Every structure is written in C-alpha cells, then in structure tokens.
Amino acid sequence: MVGGGMNGMFYPVVGFASCVVFIYMSFWDLTPHYVKEMEMGFVRRNGSQFMVDGRALYVNGWNSYWLMDQAVEDYSRPRVRAMLHTGAKMGLTVCRTWAFNDGAYNALQISPGHFDERVFKALDHVIVEAKRYGVRLLLSLVNNLQPFGGKTQYVKWAWEEGVGMSSSNDSFFYDPYIRRYFKKYVKTLLSRKNSITGIEYRNDPTIFAWELMNEPRCMSDPSGKYLQDWIEEMAGFVKSIDRNHLLTVGLEGFYSPKSPGKLDVNPGEWASVLGTDFIQNSKSSNIDFASVHIYPDQWLVGQPLETKLKFVEKWVVSHVDDGDKVLKKPVMFTEFGLSNMNKDFELSQRDKLYKTIFDIVYRSARKNGAGAGTFIWQFMVGGMEEYNDDFGIVPWERPSTYRLITEQSCKLALIHRRDRLTRFERELCEKI
Ligand SMILES: *[C@@H]1O[C@H](CO)[C@@H](O)[C@H](O)[C@H]1NC(C)=O
Numbered sequence: 001m002v003g004g005g006m007n008g009m010f011y012p013v014v015g016f017a018s019c020v021v022f023i024y025m026s027f028w029d030l031t032p033h034y035v036k037e038m039e040m041g042f043v044r045r046n047g048s049q050f051m052v053d054g055r056a057l058y059v060n061g062w063n064s065y066w067l068m069d070q071a072v073e074d075y076s077r078p079r080v081r082a083m084l085h086t087g088a089k090m091g092l093t094v095c096r097t098w099a100f101n102d103g104a105y106n107a108l109q110i111s112p113g114h115f116d117e118r119v120f121k122a123l124d125h126v127i128v129e130a131k132r133y134g135v136r137l138l139l140s141l142v143n144n145l146q147p148f149g150g151k152t153q154y155v156k157w158a159w160e161e162g163v164g165m166s167s168s169n170d171s172f173f174y175d176p177y178i179r180r181y182f183k184k185y186v187k188t189l190l191s192r193k194n195s196i197t198g199i200e201y202r203n204d205p206t207i208f209a210w211e212l213m214n215e216p217r218c219m220s221d222p223s224g225k226y227l228q229d230w231i232e233e234m235a236g237f238v239k240s241i242d243r244n245h246l247l248t249v250g251l252e253g254f255y256s257p258k259s260p261g262k263l264d265v266n267p268g269e270w271a272s273v274l275g276t277d278f279i280q281n282s283k284s285s286n287i288d289f290a291s292v293h294i295y296p297d298q299w300l301v302g303q304p305l306e307t308k309l310k311f312v313e314k315w316v317v318s319h320v321d322d323g324d325k326v327l328k329k330p331v332m333f334t335e336f337g338l339s340n341m342n343k344d345f346e347l348s349q350r351d352k353l354y355k356t357i358f359d360i361v362y363r364s365a366r367k368n369g370a371g372a373g374t375f376i377w378q379f380m381v382g383g384m385e386e387y388n389d390d391f392g393i394v395p396w397e398r399p400s401t402y403r404l405i406t407e408q409s410c411k412l413a414l415i416h417r418r419d420r421l422t423r424f425e426r427e428l429c430e431k432i
C-alpha cells in the first residue's frame with residue numbers, strides 16, 4: 001500500500017516539543033476533534049500573516065500538479081487519495097495543483113467556454129479527497145507555459161475563431177477577446193457546484209486560495225505594463241465573484257528596474273526584462289499574498305552548489321523582507337527544487353536546498369513575519385514515472401528528506417497552533 005513503508009522510519013530523536021505534544025495527546029478525544037477538523041474555516045489574512053480559526057498559519061506544503069488529471073480515469077484515480085493522505089501524514093497542510101487543462105489530453109476546457117463534465121467531476125473529487133485529509137488546495141487558473149494548454153492555447157483558439165489580434169502568445173494578456181475567454185473560464189470554475197458535496201467552489205474552505213497564473217511572464221513588453229494591467233483586471237474580476245478566498249499572482253519573483261534597489265538580488269540581468277516586477281505585481285490591492293519560485297539550476301547554470309545556495313538564501317531573505325516592509329503581505333515560496341539532470345547531482349543536495357529555505361521561513365514564523373510558507377516542487381506516488389520531471393520525489397523513498405520535511409511541519413505547527421494540531425500532526429509530532 002502506498003505510504004505503508006513510512007512507519008518505523010522515525011528514529012527516536014528527542015524532539016524539541018515532545019513534552020508539549022504529550023500533554024495535548026493526553027487530552028485527545030478522537031470523535032469531537034475529528035468532526036471539528038472536517039469543518040475547516042476559510043484562511044484569512046491579517047497584515048502579513050495568514051490566519052485560520054484565530055491562529056496564525058505558516059504553511060509546509062507541496063506541489064502535485066497532476067491531481068485533477070489523474071482523477072479522470074479509474075485506473076489512476078487512487079493516486080490522488082494516496083498522495084493527499086501521504087501529504088497529511090507528513091503534516092503538510094496545503095497542496096498546490098492545477099485547476100486548468102486547456103485543450104490538451106483530458107482537457108477541462110475543451111474550447112473557449114466549453115467544459116468536459118467528466119474532468120470537472122475529477123476536480124470535484126480532488127477537492128473532496130483533500131477535505132477528507134484536512135489538506136487545503138492552492139489552485140492555479142492557467143499556465144504561462146505550454147503544458148496543459150496555457151496562454152498559447154488561448155491565443156490559438158482566438159486565432160482559429162478569427163478574432164485574435166496577434167499570434168504572439170503574449171496577446172493572452174492584452175487581447176480583449178482572450179481576456180473575455182479567460183474570464184468566462186474563471187467565472188465557470190469559481191461558481192462550479194461540486195457534484196459530490198453540492199458546495200460551490202467559491203464557498204468551499206478546502207480551497208486555500210486561487211493563483212491567477214503559473215509563472216506569468218510577458219517578455220514582449222519589458223516595461224511590465226501589459227502584465228500589470230492584466231493582473232489588476234483579473235484580480236478584480238476574481239474578487240467580484242469570490243470574496244471568500246485569498247488570491248495570489250503565481251510569480252517567480254523577479255525584480256525589474258521599477259525596483260532599482262533590488263536588481264542585484266536577481267539571478268542575472270535577463271531576469272529584469274521579463275515583463276514582471278515582484279513588488280509592483282504583488283502590490284495590487286486585490287492580491288492578498290505574494291508568490292516566489294526558486295530554481296537555482298536553471299537560473300545559475302553551471303555554478304557550484306555553494307554559489308547556488310548562497311543565491312537562494314539571499315533570494316528568500318529578500319522576498320520575506322519585501323513582505324514585511326514593503327508589501328505588508330504574506331510571501332509564499334510556491335515552487336523550488338534541484339534538478340537531477342545536473343552532472344554533479346546528489347540526492348543529499350536537495351536536503352540542503354530545502355533546509356536553507358525551511359530555516360528562513362521558520363525564523364520568520366517565530367517572529368510573526370511575512371515568510372508564510374514553502375511548497376516543494378514536486379511530489380509523486382510510486383508508478384508515475386511518466387509524469388515525473390527532473391524534480392519529482394516519492395517522499396517516503398528517502399528517509400532523510402522525509403524526516404527533514406516532517407520536522408519542519410511540526411516546528412511550524414507548534415509555534416502558533418500548539419492547541420490546534422490536526423489529528424495527523426499529533427500522530428507525527430509525537431514521533432519526532
Ligand atoms: C492582527 O495583527 C495585529 C498585529 O499586526 C494584531 O495586533 C491583531 O491582534 C491581529 N488581529 C487578529 C484578529 O489576530
């Protein structure tokens with residue numbers, strides 16, 4: 001059984017918090033607490049902190065982009081439950097995943113405004129499974145890149161219907177027809193009534209937040225105007241339909257010359273002309289929290305690991321600082337990973353990268369700071385090799401990584417939510 005190998009993986013480490021956990025364990029009454037956990041509240045924001053049920057929430061999370069896709073077919077659907085159950089057992093509280101598939105195989109949106117009910121039911125199922133394990137979902141609404149359609153597919157649709165202004169895939173951001181397509185999709189998704197629970201997505205607290213786009217870039221307009229306009233308009237549109245949920249952009253976090261003091265934090269000069277600016281884009285009044293990605297292999301090609309880790313530390317600290325001092329909003333590191341295609345790659349290097357990022361967020365959490373969470377890219381379950389990229393991990397296959405991640409879950413949970421641990425957190429944190 002998936003995840004069955006996890007027991008016995010923990011060595012008896014004298015934990016920083018075992019006493020605290022022990023005290024709470026002894027007052028533990030399974031039934032009423034379990035029911036309570038099933039009634040999740042909406043995640044809110046107070047300044048630079050996330051709040052839920054009156055407590056600050058700092059997130060140890062992960063990416064599994066494939067949940068909806070794998071929930072479509074009977075043979076692969078059990079992977080969804082296995083992954084969400086595993087994440088919950090690791091004390092992870094939020095999973096980031098795609099709520100889009102535009103025109104690709106098993107598309108949710110087959111053509112503009114036309115949806116496949118079978119795939120919508122798959123997404124309904126993902127939400128129900130997440131709720132079952134007390135995991136919230138950070139749902140992304142479209143891809144900047146081509147997998148699962150992305151902006152290129154929208155442009156192709158407009159071109160095919162004879163209404164597109166341009167064949168440039170950046171016309172996604174400024175073509176009024178394409179903006180209308182995207183709004184239609186957003187409206188359909190946010191007001192979707194879950195076929196299993198009867199709850200509209202916009203009223204479902206299982207959804208942590210919406211993300212406008214995965215890694216938006218508009219390189220044809222380095223001034224950043226097109227993307228900024230698009231963010232303002234779409235963020236306002238999302239909020240006009242759904243005031244319950246938080247919203248983020250989905251940025252990688254690069255600074256443009258609009259943030260002159262920050263340019264030397266970028267991984268290179270190329271990063272300042274992609275049409276995005278972390279500060280300006282995240283400042284938008286309808287954007288509740290900022291998002292950042294971290295790919296040192298792709299951004300600092302050929303550099304030694306030490307150089308990459310130094311960059312990562314500066315990158316993470318800088319963005320947390322922006323959240324504290326400039327944006328006054330939470331900042332989430334929603335993707336990071338090390339590629340196994342590097343010639344000097346060793347699995348232990350991933351632990352070093354994760355720990356570098358985890359430690360900064362932990363320090364921020366202890367000070368009630370804006371460093372609000374981390375999402376590893378990416379987790380799979382066994383037997384999914386064809387869905388893997390060079391970053392994928394089956395988390396229980398590597399004890400040191402597994403232990404590092406679960407320790408972070410407990411450390412974060414125990415700062416602000418000692419009295420509100422989930423069933424899974426109790427089981428986990430007692431063992432550490
Ligand atoms: C919101 O944060 C401020 C400090 O930043 C704090 O004084 C206040 O109590 C918080 N409000 C809630 C509802 O937690």
Ligand SMILES: *[C@@H]1O[C@H](CO)[C@@H](O)[C@H](O)[C@H]1NC(C)=O
Nearest residue numbers: 144145146150152168169170
């Ligand atoms: C955008 O279009 C260009 C030219 O067709 C292509 O090279 C590029 O890969 C596309 N970018 C994305 C993100 O789809």
